[in-house]
Amino acid sequence: MKVVVLGKEHLSGIGKKSGKPYDSNVVHIRFKQSGVDGEAVDSVWLDPAFIALAHIEVGATYDLDRDGRGQVVGFERVGVK
Known part of the structure; x- marks a missing residue:
């Protein structure tokens, strides 16, 4: 699915309910x-090991792929080789 990145942020901390640590790049898309x-x-929450926050460009178009459970399996910029 083609998406446009409207914003991005890095979130990390300890989950209030689970008590487990989290570390994620979040992209806001349309x-x-x-x-x-x-x-x-x-x-969309992305594993920082999957794609670095610095490599995500606000305003750019990406091809977002998810598996049958809705997990992100692909996030590639459109038109960049």
Whole structure:
């Protein structure tokens, strides 16, 4: 699915409910969705080992792939070789 990055941030800490540490890059995206007048938005959590925050460009278009469980398995910039 093609998405446009609207914003990005790095989050880390200890989960309040689980008590487990987390470390993630979060990208805020917009995309076309059936039934939506305009565009939909979402936030996607990415493992920093998967893609560094510095390599994500705000305003750029990416191809976002998810597996059958909704886990991100691909996040590549469109038009860049």
